[in-house]
Amino acid sequence: MPRKPRNHPTTLQRTPYRASGFTLFELVLTSCIVALLTVATLSTFQPLLDRMRVTAAVTDFHSALSRARNEAVRRGRRVDLLPLVWGEWRLGWCVAIDTNDNQRVDPGDLVLHHGAPIPAGLEVITRLTDSKRTYLAFDPSGRPRTVASASVPQFGSILFQLGEQRRKLVIGFLGRVRVCDPDRDLATC
Numbered sequence: 001m002p003r004k005p006r007n008h009p010t011t012l013q014r015t016p017y018r019a020s021g022f023t024l025f026e027l028v029l030t031s032c033i034v035a036l037l038t039v040a041t042l043s044t045f046q047p048l049l050d051r052m053r054v055t056a057a058v059t060d061f062h063s064a065l066s067r068a069r070n071e072a073v074r075r076g077r078r079v080d081l082l083p084l085v086w087g088e089w090r091l092g093w094c095v096a097i098d099t100n101d102n103q104r105v106d107p108g109d110l111v112l113h114h115g116a117p118i119p120a121g122l123e124v125i126t127r128l129t130d131s132k133r134t135y136l137a138f139d140p141s142g143r144p145r146t147v148a149s150a151s152v153p154q155f156g157s158i159l160f161q162l163g164e165q166r167r168k169l170v171i172g173f174l175g176r177v178r179v180c181d182p183d184r185d186l187a188t189c
Contacts, residue, residue, distance in 0.1 A: 050165040057118040058160050058167045058179055061093070064115050065136065065169070065177050068095045071112055072138035078145070079112070081136040089124040089134065089158075092117045101147055103135040121162055128156035128171075136171070143175045 022030075064081055072079040077097065082105055084092040095113040096105050105111060118124070126134060130146040136154060139145045144154040158169045159182070168182050168189055180189035 047164060050163045053119045053122060054160050054162050054165045054167050057122055058169060060115055060118075061089075061158065061160070062169060062177060062179060064093055064095055064113060065171070067113050068136065069138045069142050069175050069177075071095060072140055073142045076140045078137055078139050078150075080138075083134055084114075087134045089126070090118050090122065098137075103133050103147060118160075119162070123159075123161045125159040125161065126156070127159075129154050138175060143173075144171055 068079045068081040075097070079095060080098045080103065081093060081095055082098065082103055083089045084094055084105065086104060093115040094105055094111050097110040097112070098104070098106075099109055100106060128136070129152070130148065133147065135147070137145050137147060139150055146152045146154045153173050155171050155173050157171065160167050160169075166182050168180050170178050170180060170189065172178070182189045
């Protein structure tokens, strides 16, 4: 009887080579699908991001308005809300006691609060009684006033807009401020 060969533990059996991993084609195809899904997802979130940016800017500005009004009442003197750069609310604002009444922050003016610049692309459109200058001032009674006269009120609205998202701050005759959506509240905004 023929003898069977013995398997020795030192003998290696050869197995066919099988590469593991992905081919270049599979990687490129997967990357393209992920990129398309990312673009589709981001485009649906853009209105939500715009609304959040507008809401944050309006909230910050409303807070600065309230601070200016409260400080005017507390200190018993006029307090202004001024843009950091003349005529540009987008670049930030401050609540200050404008000692020389020039509606600008100068050395020697007491700055009570700084507002940060708003996101790029966000527009700020003001429609106030004194449209020649960009500022808001409150007298010791908490009423808004123009620089020209303490008896002439400074009231109107400030619109914040980014893309399709808009919010408006309406400043009343007595200094009360409310926020409204001009697209939803057509009659009252």
